[in-house]
Amino acid sequence: MARIVMKFGGTSMAGIERIRNVASRVKREREAGNEVLVVVSAMAGETDRLVQLCREASALSDPKEYDVVVASGEQVTAGLLAMTLQGMGLKARSFMGWQLVRSVGAHGNSRIEAIERELLDEALHGGTVAVIPGFQGVSEDGRVTTLGRGGSDTSAVGIAAGVGADRCDIYTDVDGVYTTDPRIVPRARKLDFITFEEMLELAGVGAKVLQTRSVGLAMRENLPLRVLSAFEDLPGTEVVAELGADMERNTIAGIATDRNEAKITLTRLADRAGVVGAVLGPLAEAGIAIDMIVQAASREGAESDITFTVPTASLHQAMAVIETRKADIGYDEMLFDPNVAKVSIVGVGIRSNPALAATMFKALAEARINLIAVSASEIKVSALMTEDQMETAVRVLHTAFGLDSRPDEKAAGAAA
Ligand code: ADP
Numbered sequence: 059m060a061r062i063v064m065k066f067g068g069t070s071m072a073g074i075e076r077i078r079n080v081a082s083r084v085k086r087e088r089e090a091g092n093e094v095l096v097v098v099s100a101m102a103g104e105t106d107r108l109v110q111l112c113r114e115a116s117a118l119s120d121p122k123e124y125d126v127v128v129a130s131g132e133q134v135t136a137g138l139l140a141m142t143l144q145g146m147g148l149k150a151r152s153f154m155g156w157q158l159v160r161s162v163g164a165h166g167n168s169r170i171e172a173i174e175r176e177l178l179d180e181a182l183h184g185g186t187v188a189v190i191p192g193f194q195g196v197s198e199d200g201r202v203t204t205l206g207r208g209g210s211d212t213s214a215v216g217i218a219a220g221v222g223a224d225r226c227d228i229y230t231d232v233d234g235v236y237t238t239d240p241r242i243v244p245r246a247r248k249l250d251f252i253t254f255e256e257m258l259e260l261a262g263v264g265a266k267v268l269q270t271r272s273v274g275l276a277m278r279e280n281l282p283l284r285v286l287s288a289f290e291d292l293p294g295t296e297v298v299a300e301l302g303a304d305m306e307r308n309t310i311a312g313i314a315t316d317r318n319e320a321k322i323t324l325t326r327l328a329d330r331a332g333v334v335g336a337v338l339g340p341l342a343e344a345g346i347a348i349d350m351i352v353q354a355a356s357r358e359g360a361e362s363d364i365t366f367t368v369p370t371a372s373l374h375q376a377m378a379v380i381e382t383r384k385a386d387i388g389y390d391e392m393l394f395d396p397n398v399a400k401v402s403i404v405g406v407g408i409r410s411n412p413a414l415a416a417t418m419f420k421a422l423a424e425a426r427i428n429l430i431a432v433s434a435s436e437i438k439v440s441a442l443m444t445e446d447q448m449e450t451a452v453r454v455l456h457t458a459f460g461l462d463s464r465p466d467e468k469a470a471g472a473a474a
C-alpha cells in the first residue's frame with residue numbers, strides 16, 4: 059500500500075463527463091489498495107473568467123478580495139469530484155484550502171509554509187479519499203490566499219510532502235513532459251525522464267506544464283514526481299534526481315518559450331560605473347524583476363544604451379518608475395517593445411559541452427533570426443527576439459538538436 063497524491067488540471071476537470079473519468083482513475087488507485095489524496099484545478103478557463111470579473115469590478119481590486127474570487131473555481135471542482143466518487147461507491151470528502159494550507163507572502167502569489175495534516179491523516183486512515191482544491195491557502199490572519207497562476211501543481215507537491223506521500227502524480231492534457239510545447243511543435247518528443255534541475259529551468263523559462271515552484275519543492279523534498287495523461291494510460295515522464303547511465307542523452311533536454319517579456323531601452327546614458335544600478339535599483343524597490351540585460355557602449359566610450367526585459371504585465375509600471383527617476387539616471391530616450399519573446403534551451407549537458415550553445419547560435423543565424431539579447435546559466439541558454447520569429451526559432455532549434463520525432467512515432471498525445 060502506498061500513499062499517493064493525484065493532481066488533475068483544468069482540462070481534465072472541465073465538465074461532469076471528464077470529472078467521471080478522473081473519478082474512475084482515482085477509484086482504480088483505491089482498488090489497488092492505495093491511500094489517495096486528490097488535488098484539483100478549476101475547470102479550464104474558469105480562473106481566467108474570474109480574473110476578468112475582478113478587473114471589471116475595479117481597476118484597483120484589493121488583492122485579498124481578488125483571492126476570495128479566484129480561489130472559488132477550485133471549490134466547485136473539489137465538491138463535484140467528491141460527489142462523483144461517492145456516487146461510485148467510494149468514501150470521499152472535500153476539504154478547503156483554509157483547513158489545510160498555511161501560506162505566506164503576497165496575496166495572489168502566496169507560498170506554502172505548512173500543511174495541517176491531522177484532518178487528512180484521519181480521513182486516509184478511515185479509507186476516505188481526500189479531495190482538495192488546489193491553488194488555495196490561508197494567510198496568517200485567516201484570509202483566503204492563492205498560490206499564483208498554475209499553483210495547483212504546487213498545492214499537490216506541498217500536500218504530498220506535508221503528509222509524507224510516497225509519490226505525486228500530475229495528470230494533465232498531454233502525456234508527459236515534451237522536448238518543447240507539443241502545441242507549437244507537433245514533432246516534439248516525449249521525454250521518459252527529466253532531471254529536477256532541468257525541469258526547474260524549463261518551467262522557469264516558460265514551459266507551463268508544471269509551475270516552477272512545484273518543481274523546486276519536489277526537488278528539495280526529493281519527492282518522486284511524474285507527469286501523466288489524464289485521458290490515456292501511458293507511462294508519462296518521471297522527474298528524477300539524476301539521469302542514470304541508461305537515460306543519458308547527448309543533446310539538450312528541451313526548449314521553452316516565453317512571450318511574457320517586454321523590452322525597455324534607455325539611450326545615451328553616461329558610461330560611468332554604477333549606471334546599471336541607478337536604473338535597476340528603483341525597479342527592484344518597486345518589486346519589478348528584471349530578466350535579461352544588455353549594455354552597449356558607444357565607440358567613443360562616453361555613452362551607452364541599456365536594454366533590459368521585464369514581465370509584460372509590469373511594463374507600464376516599470377516605465378513610470380524610470381520616468382520619475384529620469385534626472386538621477388540621465389538618459390536621452392526611453393524606448394519600449396512588448397512584442398518580444400524569449401527562446402531557451404535547457405539541458406544538463408550544456409554544463410560540460412560548449413558545442414551545444416554554439417549549435418544554438420549557428421542554427422538561429424542560419425535561419426536569419428536576429429538576437430536582441432542573450433543570457434546563460436549553467437544548464438540554460440536564452441535568446442531574446444521579436445515575437446514573430448519565435449515559432450520559427452523553436453522549430454529550427456528542435457531540428458538542429460536532433461529532437462524531432464520520427465514520422466513513424468506517435469504524434470504528441472494532446473487529448474483536449
Ligand atoms: P493543467 O491545466 O493540467 O495544469 P497546463 O495547461 O498548466 O495544464 O499545462 C499543460 C500544457 O503545458 C500542455 O497542454 C502544453 O501545451 C504546455 N506545455 C508547454 N511546454 C511543455 C512541454 N515541454 N511539455 C509538455 N507540455 C508543455
Ligand code: ASP
Nearest residue numbers: 099105193207208209210
Ligand atoms: N486554476 C488556477 C489557474 O488557472 C490554478 C491551476 O490550475 O493550477 O491558474
Ligand code: MG
Nearest residue numbers: 067208266267
Ligand atoms: Mg497547470
